[in-house]
Amino acid sequence: MQQYWKDYNSTGFYDELISARGNARLPAKKLVSYLKSLTAEDIAARRMAADATIQAMGVSFTVYTDEGNIDRAWPLDIIPRVIAKKQWDVAEKGLAQRLQALNMFIDDLYHDQKIIKDGIIPEFVLKQSVNYRKECEGVSPAYGVWAHVCGTDLVRAGDGELYVLEDNLRVPSGVSYMLENRSIMKRVFPEVFEQVDIAPIGDYPARLFDTLSALSPRKEKQPVIAVLTPGIFNSAYFEHAFLAQQMGAELVEGSDLVVGDDDCVYMKNIDGLEQVDVIYRRIDDMFLDPEVFHKDSILGVPGLMRAWRAGNVALANAPGAGVADDKVVYAYVPQVIKYYLDQDPIIPNVETFLCYKDNERDYVLNNLDKLVVKPANESGGYGMLVGPHSTKKERETFATLIKANPRNYIAQPTLDLSTAPTLIGKHTPEPRHLDLRPFILQGKDTYVTTGGLTRVAMKKGSLVVNSSQGGGSKDTWIVDTDAGKTGIDKASTDKKNSDKKTVKASPSKAGSQNQSQSSQGGA
Amino acid sequence: MLSKVAERVYWTARYLERIESTARLISIYDKLLFDLPRTVQLSWYNLITINSLQNDFSERYAVQDERNVIKFLIGDESNSSSIVSSLKAARENIRTTRDVIPSDVWYAINELNRYVKDNIQQGINRGKRHEFLNHIVCGCQQILGTLYSDMPHDAAWTFLRIGRNLERADMTSRNIDAAMAGIMEAQDIDEAVNTHQIIWLHLLRSLNADHSYRRATRQTIKGYDVVGYLVTNEYFPKSIEYCLNALISACEQLPNSKGLTDYLGAIKSDIVDDYEPESLGQPLRDDLNELQLHIIDLHKKISETWFPVWD
Numbered sequence: 001m002q003q004y005w006k007d008y009n010s011t012g013f014y015d016e017l018i019s020a021r022g023n024a025r026l027p028a029k030k031l032v033s034y035l036k037s038l039t040a041e042d043i044a045a046r047r048m049a050a051d052a053t054i055q056a057m058g059v060s061f062t063v064y065t066d067e068g069n070i071d072r073a074w075p076l077d078i079i080p081r082v083i084a085k086k087q088w089d090v091a092e093k094g095l096a097q098r099l100q101a102l103n104m105f106i107d108d109l110y111h112d113q114k115i116i117k118d119g120i121i122p123e124f125v126l127k128q129s130v131n132y133r134k135e136c137e138g139v140s141p142a143y144g145v146w147a148h149v150c151g152t153d154l155v156r157a158g159d160g161e162l163y164v165l166e167d168n169l170r171v172p173s174g175v176s177y178m179l180e181n182r183s184i185m186k187r188v189f190p191e192v193f194e195q196v197d198i199a200p201i202g203d204y205p206a207r208l209f210d211t212l213s214a215l216s217p218r219k220e221k222q223p224v225i226a227v228l229t230p231g232i233f234n235s236a237y238f239e240h241a242f243l244a245q246q247m248g249a250e251l252v253e254g255s256d257l258v259v260g261d262d263d264c265v266y267m268k269n270i271d272g273l274e275q276v277d278v279i280y281r282r283i284d285d286m287f288l289d290p291e292v293f294h295k296d297s298i299l300g301v302p303g304l305m306r307a308w309r310a311g312n313v314a315l316a317n318a319p320g321a322g323v324a325d326d327k328v329v330y331a332y333v334p335q336v337i338k339y340y341l342d343q344d345p346i347i348p349n350v351e352t353f354l355c356y357k358d359n360e361r362d363y364v365l366n367n368l369d370k371l372v373v374k375p376a377n378e379s380g381g382y383g384m385l386v387g388p389h390s391t392k393k394e395r396e397t398f399a400t401l402i403k404a405n406p407r408n409y410i411a412q413p414t415l416d417l418s419t420a421p422t423l424i425g426k427h428t429p430e431p432r433h434l435d436l437r438p439f440i441l442q443g444k445d446t447y448v449t450t451g452g453l454t455r456v457a458m459k460k461g462s463l464v465v466n467s468s469q470g471g472g473s474k475d476t477w478i479v480d481t482d483a484g485k486t487g488i489d490k491a492s493t494d495k496k497n498s499d500k501k502t503v504k505a506s507p508s509k510a511g512s513q514n515q516s517q518s519s520q521g522g523a
Numbered sequence: 524m525l526s527k528v529a530e531r532v533y534w535t536a537r538y539l540e541r542i543e544s545t546a547r548l549i550s551i552y553d554k555l556l557f558d559l560p561r562t563v564q565l566s567w568y569n570l571i572t573i574n575s576l577q578n579d580f581s582e583r584y585a586v587q588d589e590r591n592v593i594k595f596l597i598g599d600e601s602n603s604s605s606i607v608s609s610l611k612a613a614r615e616n617i618r619t620t621r622d623v624i625p626s627d628v629w630y631a632i633n634e635l636n637r638y639v640k641d642n643i644q645q646g647i648n649r650g651k652r653h654e655f656l657n658h659i660v661c662g663c664q665q666i667l668g669t670l671y672s673d674m675p676h677d678a679a680w681t682f683l684r685i686g687r688n689l690e691r692a693d694m695t696s697r698n699i700d701a702a703m704a705g706i707m708e709a710q711d712i713d714e715a716v717n718t719h720q721i722i723w724l725h726l727l728r729s730l731n732a733d734h735s736y737r738r739a740t741r742q743t744i745k746g747y748d749v750v751g752y753l754v755t756n757e758y759f760p761k762s763i764e765y766c767l768n769a770l771i772s773a774c775e776q777l778p779n780s781k782g783l784t785d786y787l788g789a790i791k792s793d794i795v796d797d798y799e800p801e802s803l804g805q806p807l808r809d810d811l812n813e814l815q816l817h818i819i820d821l822h823k824k825i826s827e828t829w830f831p832v833w834d
Contacts, residue, residue: 058618058633232619245621256527258833270529270678270829271778 001036004043008421010431014160016081016420027479028082030196035079035421043078044427050078050188059180061467062235069233075472076181077422078188081434081454085199085480091154091162091438092448094346097337099150099440102167102324104340106146109323110136120339121332125356128407129326130377131170133285135292136320139309142215143443147324148316149208149280150440151175154347154452156418163350163415165435166330170322171282175204175439176239178453179246181475199450199478204439205246207447208280212247214444215314216277223277225249226267228257230283230299235468240282249280259303263310278314279304285319316443327376327410328354351413355406364411365402368395371411372463373402386463388414417463420474422456433457435465436476451476524678528623530830531616532679535624536686538613542606543663544694545596548573548729550656555725560714565705567592573701574604590647597646606659607643610636623679627669635662684773685825692766693818695730699753700811702726706746707804723749730761746803755798763814764795770821783824790817 008018017028024032035043051073059074108115109126116123126132151172153165182201186193209225216223229240231253244251250267257276258266266273281288287297289304307313323329329336331352334345353360353371364371373385385398402409419431438452454474455465465471552570559565568587571580576595579602584591599605603612614632617624638658639646646655674680702722709718723744727733732753739756742748756762760769771787774780794814802810 055637056630056633058629232615241618241621245626249622250525251528251619251622252525253527256525268526268833270524270526 002039004040004428005036008429008431010419012158013416013431013433014156014158014418015431016083016156016418016434017079018421025082027084027477027481031080031082031192031477034192034195040427043423046188047078047423047427050076050184053184053187054180057180057184058238059177059184060238061177062233062237063468064235074177074180074238075458075467076184077456077472077474078185079421079423079429080185080475080477081420081436082477082479083451085478085482087162088451088478091347094164095152095438095440095448096442096446097341097343097346098152098164098167098333099147099442100446101337101340102150102169102333103145103147103442105329105336106169106318106321106324107140107144108340110139110146110320115336115339118339120335121329124407125326125328125332126323129323129329131285131320131322131326133320133323135305135309136318139318141318142314145442146318146321148211148215148318148441148443150442151437151452152440154436154438155350155415156436157350158416158418160418162347162436164330164333164347165350165415166327167325167333168437169317169325170284171236171317172437172439173236173239173282174437174453174455175449176242177473178439178449178451178476179204180242181453181473185475196477197480199480201450204449205243207441208243209247209249211441211443211445211447212249212278212280212314212316215316217311217314218275218277224267224274225278225280226252226257226276228252228254228279228281228283228301230254230287234282236282243280250276252276254283254298254300257301257304259301259307263303263307263312265301265304265307265313276313278316280316285322288315288319322377325377327352327374328356328407331410350415353411355402355409355411361402361406364409365399368398370414372414373398373409373411376408376410384464386414389462415463420454420456422458422472422474424458430460432460432472433463433465434474451478524623526830528620529678529682530826531620532623532682533686533825533830535613535616535620536683537690538609538616539663539666540687540690540694541604542609542613543660544690545574545604545606545609546656546659546663547731548698549593549596550653550660551725551728554728555721558721558725559718560712562712562714563709563718565709569701569705570596572704573697575697576602576604593652594647598643606646607639610639620679625669625673627673628666631662631666631669635659635666638662678777681773681776682829684769688766688769688773689818689821689825691761692763692770693815695753695761695763695766696811696814696818698726698729699750700808703750703803703808703811719746720744726753732759732761735759747800750803750807751798751800755795764791767791767795777829779828783821783828786821786824790814790821793817 010018017025017032019025054073054076060071061074063070063072105115115121116126147169149172151168151174154162155165156162179201212225213223225247227240227244227249229237229251231237241251252267256268258268260266265276267276283299286293287299289300289302290297291302292305305319308315308319330349331354334349337343337345353364355361355364364373369387371387375383385394417433417435419433421429422432424430434454434456436452436454439449441447454476456472456474457463457465458470458472548570552567556565566587567589570592571577580595583595583599583601595602595605597606600608602608614636617629617632621629642655645651670683705722706719709715712718723746724733727736727749730753736749736752740748740752752759752762754763757764757768759765767787767790771784774783774787794810
């Protein structure tokens with residue numbers, strides 16, 4: 001083992017790669033022994049190679065600052081996070097189960113509201129949900145699915161188990177970074193990919209395409225699919241362009257679309273208008289259609305809701321799907337799963353206190369220094385209070401906020417999030433907290449990404465993993481420890497075999513200078 | 524194909540062509556100055572005149588010396604035609620058309636952008652300027668090569684061709700005009716004949732045309748032959764005739780192009796078919812000026828046809 005690994009120690013937390021006793025966990029064995037064999041100079045060089053690759057591939061995200069928008073290179077830590085396939089298989093089922101139940105829930109809310117009539121969820125939770133859209137009542141999207149793309153945040157706590165932290169059902173982002181992280185890692189650590197059975201993840205764009213395709217209202221023809229982006233100033237623009245390109249879909253902005261008198265949506269093409277069938281929209285509900293929502297939105301398309309309600313265009317995710325990523329609704333998801341599927345949740349929730357309940361609110365107010373308080377409808381890690389890291393003044397502010405609007409706040413115990421070795425400074429591995437965002441697709445079929453995007457809090461002790469707030473990321477490996485490659489041997493046999501393959505034809509005339517393939521370079 | 528994507532692709536090609544021709548122009552300009560007799564008053568500032576940037580330049584700099592001209596053309600972000608500005612614009616256009624442009628082109632423009640950012644000082648100082656500019660030319664050629672070999676020859680490709688050939692016709696006419704202006708200024712000096720030769724040769728070199736000119740004309744360097752070659756040679760890819768032919772054949776492949784191809788045909792018959800071999804001096808400059816106006820008009824017509832502003 002190289003010296004710089006000797007001091008690695010994540011006491012008090014569950015580490016994803018290295019156990020409390022300092023041994024590599026089973027699925028990470030080959031990776032850890034490989035990493036430990038690299039010299040400090042080696043690892044620093046790989047890291048630089050990764051940074052250069054990220055710049056060349058143009059992988060970036062936009063941060064909004066006071067000085068304007070800054071395009072930042074995507075932060076990737078080159079030490080991967082590893083999960084055993086056996087454990088992932090269970091999580092995958094749990095994620096599919098969860099989204100299925102959530103979609104049944106959303107569909108119910110916009111139709112009969114049986115779950116409220118049956119007293120499972122109090123009516124005022126729905127009435128006061130900022131993401132409930134009256135305009136969606138009575139609409140029946142294909143397959144009864146409202147949230148076609150979901151990003152569910154998982155965390156691993158001190159007991160080594162996975163928990164759901166939140167569901168993102170509006171416009172979850174990150175999947176492009178998951179895919180790009182993998183391509184970068186393949187370039188930087190090719191030899192490890194030869195030795196370890198790492199499940200591939202590259203089929204996501206094709207699955208997304210299939211999911212969207214199946215939503216098309218015009219079944220008789222190849223659907224026209226568009227990714228609707230707010231534009232280059234959006235923090236996730238890279239992802240919008242990436243997904244459009246990977247799917248072979250059109251990347252459009254609101255101004256490229258128009259809704260006709262026939263309530264159909266059209267693209268403004270060089271030869272006139274062309275009908276659009278499916279829109280993967282990456283714009284929030286409120287900006288989608290100035291006729292219905294924010295009147296002054298220039299990002300949206302006037303009449304889009306009309307077209308959607310008439311069934312002439314499919315929107316993914318459907319407007320109003322965000323009603324289920326309210327954090328108060330989150331607290332009820334176990335009951336939601338039970339109610340619609342008559343199953344127990346496969347992945348548990350994190351214990352959650354609802355501030356609208358008197359006794360739970362009292363508990364929260366008395367324990368602000370121990371809890372994490374979250375507003376019910378924010379994303380990106382904004383507007384949170386992390387109790388143990390907070391000042392007295394911040395806690396007082398939150399106490400006032402909670403009392404003023406209890407429905408809008410929930411609290412959770414401060415989680416002892418798991419850690420993984422992360423390169424800090426030039427090349428020192430130190431434990432840093434992380435979470436995991438897998439992506440789940442639902443429509444005609446259901447699909448869960450193999451692993452997901454691992455996000456890392458780069459500051460020591462910090463639990464804030466959001467890239468907008470200085471978080472980093474890791475490639476996530478789902479490793480099958482049962483079946484397996486036998487290491488270097490396999491790779492070298494493959495090579496031998498390929499050497500025996502067809503020898504390129506050489507030109508018969510010695511004088512010919514123009515050969516179809518150079519025979520000199522080939523052998 | 525989306526109008527907006529078509530417009531961005533068209534501009535991508537124009538910017539790439541502009542970057543390459545600017546880099547080329549600067550990189551061979553000092554050779555011209557070294558060759559000219561000292562009595563000839565041709566300066567670096569001529570590069571500003573070629574590109575019609577006199578006003579923009581005077582807003583930024585008082586002294587018209589080599590350093591300021593080079594800074595303005597290579598690294599000045601306030602000059603929208605500078606190499607860094609054009610590169611930035613090309614990259615933004617590629618970034619917003621990734622659904623139709625091959626990924627390798629996106630990677631290549633990122634690399635080139637990064638190289639220019641990291642080495643801009645090399646371009647401004649004299650010592651390594653050639654290396655720097657050569658790298659830029661190679662970067663542009665790599666992108667063109669990738670587009671040529673990887674991109675389906677569909678509508679997007681056609682818009683690239685249109686952008687490239689329009690920009691080329693523009694650059695070629697500007698280059699001829701600048702050479703003619705230089706020669707008219709150096710009319711009355713003792714070394715006039717020799718000086719004319721040097722300037723005409725330089726004109727060919729700045730368009731990478733010196734070798735093909737000799738092969739095509741089997742002539743030494745003579746003013747009307749050089750101009751004739753650059754205006755009416757149908758095979759040289761930067762000649763006015765070639766660019767106009769390419770524009771016509773590209774436009775024909777796109778919808779609603781009748782008006783444009785008719786207009787292009789009229790320009791061609793005016794500039795190329797009616798070209799008078801003996802025309803040099805002010806009459807030539809007047810013709811070139813007319814061509815410049817046509818090119819501005821062409822851009823307007825292209826926009827109206829395929830990137831209209833919708834209500």
